[in-house]
Amino acid sequence: MEEFQSTECLYKIENNHVVITGCRSFDHTAWIPETIQGYPVTELAPYAFSAERRTEPEGMWTGSGERDTPPFLEGMRLRELYLPSAMKKIGSYAFYNCEVWERLHFYGSLRDFGAGAFTGCKKLKFIDVTMEQGIKSGLKDIISELRQELWVNYRLKEGEREYLAAKLIFPEFYEEAIENTPARIISCRTHGSGHFYRYSFDGKEIKFRDYDSQFFHMVHFEREELCVRMALNRLCYPYNLAEEHRKQYMAYLKEHNAAAAELALKDRDMEQLKWVLAHVSFTREDLEKAVEAANRCKNPEGLSFLMDYRHEHFKSRRKSFEL
Numbered sequence: 271m272e273e274f275q276s277t278e279c280l281y282k283i284e285n286n287h288v289v290i291t292g293c294r295s296f297d298h299t300a301w302i303p304e305t306i307q308g309y310p311v312t313e314l315a316p317y318a319f320s321a322e323r324r325t326e327p328e329g330m331w332t333g334s335g336e337r338d339t340p341p342f343l344e345g346m347r348l349r350e351l352y353l354p355s356a357m358k359k360i361g362s363y364a365f366y367n368c369e370v371w372e373r374l375h376f377y378g379s380l381r382d383f384g385a386g387a388f389t390g391c392k393k394l395k396f397i398d399v400t401m402e403q404g405i406k407s408g409l410k411d412i413i414s415e416l417r418q419e420l421w422v423n424y425r426l427k428e429g430e431r432e433y434l435a436a437k438l439i440f441p442e443f444y445e446e447a448i449e450n451t452p453a454r455i456i457s458c459r460t461h462g463s464g465h466f467y468r469y470s471f472d473g474k475e476i477k478f479r480d481y482d483s484q485f486f487h488m489v490h491f492e493r494e495e496l497c498v499r500m501a502l503n504r505l506c507y508p509y510n511l512a513e514e515h516r517k518q519y520m521a522y523l524k525e526h527n528a529a530a531a532e533l534a535l536k537d538r539d540m541e542q543l544k545w546v547l548a549h550v551s552f553t554r555e556d557l558e559k560a561v562e563a564a565n566r567c568k569n570p571e572g573l574s575f576l577m578d579y580r581h582e583h584f585k586s587r588r589k590s591f592e593l
Contacts, residue, residue: 277301278333278340285290287356291315291327294340295380298349299494304356306332311354316361316384319368321345346370355400360387373398378407381474388415400432406474413468418442419496424476424509436510437503438481440467441492463491478510485518497522498529506545520564523550532563535572543572547579 277300280292288311293300302311302318319322321344341347350366350373357376362384365371371394378401388394397420401408413420424436443464465482470481482504496511501519504511523530527550534543552560557580564573 274307277343278331279303279306279311280327280331281306282315282329283307287312287317289313289329290318291329292318292463293333293343295343296340298343298347300343300348300351300353301333302353302357304354305550310356312356313359314353314357314361314364316363317366318361318364319344319348319351319371320363320366322363322366324455331390344368348546349373351375353377353380360384362386363389365389365391367391370395374398374412376400376407377520378402378405378409379409381406381408383411383415388412391416392418395419396421396423398423398425400427404425408474409476410471410474413440413471415471417444417464419464426509434507436478436507438476439496439498439503441463441488443468461491463487477572479512479515482511482515482518485522494526494529496531499527502530502533502542502546505549506542527552528556528559528563531560531576532567535564535567535569538569538572540571542573543575551581554565554580557584 276297277293279290279293279302282289282291286309288306288309290302290311293302299445303498304311315327318327321342323344345367346369348368348371351371353374355377357380359382360380363386364384365388366386367390369390369392371391373396374394375398378399385583393418395418397409397412399407399422401407401424409422419442420440422438422440423434424438425432426435432481441462441464443462445461466484466487467481470477470484484501485497488500505516505519505523508516523546527546530546530550531543534540534546557576561573561576561580564576
């Protein structure tokens with residue numbers, strides 16, 4: 271594929287499969303191909319993308335070598351990574367201290383992770399996973415390793431069809447050690463709702479009912495915008511969404527309708543704005559708040575739509591006079 275041409279891979283062939291030991295590129299995105307020399311690419315070697323590698327990587331390079339040699343794509347240079355569907359294993363410390371890495375795309379077949387693979391990956395936030403029927407992925411392993419706020423696109427592949435089934439959020443959490451000096455006791459206090467959501471797995475399979483049941487924790491701990499985004503994500507992509515949880519999310523949006531409209535305006539997402547106005551009731555006062563939000567966001571398309579909506583649903587009342 272054309273996009274692979276921007277990434278050169280250093281590789282070894284072992285037992286009829288390919289191990290990637292390093293990459294280089296002028297870009298900040300790594301595209302790992304499905305096959306090299308006809309063999310499936312199934313593994314990333316230890317320290318493959320880390321700038322902290324202790325020895326020089328070994329192997330052969332893809333690419334023609336007819337142009338300037340790109341620098342290694344590692345450490346602070348990596349921003350986004352696409353892994354192939356055959357990828358099964360990530361070596362120890364493969365992404366060690368990739369501190370500005372933001373996006374990961376992978377398939378459900380990936381489920382073997384070495385120690386410390388995600389150590390120091392503080393900015394990784396966007397995860398895109400494609401699941402196939404009957405395969406349990408390593409999504410839980412990744413989620414469990416990272417404590418920051420994570421946004422997950424959960425895709426399903428059924429035969430030749432692939433589609434976005436759910437948009438999930440795993441909020442941030444952190445632990446604080448509190449010392450009781452007189453008693454010589456150190457206790458641990460957890461902040462944020464993220465640890466509740468990370469328990470929403472049975473083995474390696476996410477349990478959507480358990481996931482949606484944690485929303486009351488999120489409402490208690492997290493900011494309004496994140497809670498609104500969670501509710502919209504689950505309602506617009508209602509994969510395995512139980513009726514009781516659908517009602518729960520709708521009830522929250524009804525109480526935060528102006529915030530939901532503002533979020534869609536900030537995201538420049540007209541389809542979501544139309545969904546909010548079609549499914550959540552607005553008073554004239556609520557709509558005025560949304561209009562103000564459109565002005566703040568400098569979103570002329572959204573403002574025009576809201577003005578038309580106001581004209582249609584809240585027509586001005588003309589005063590009548592009796593003689």
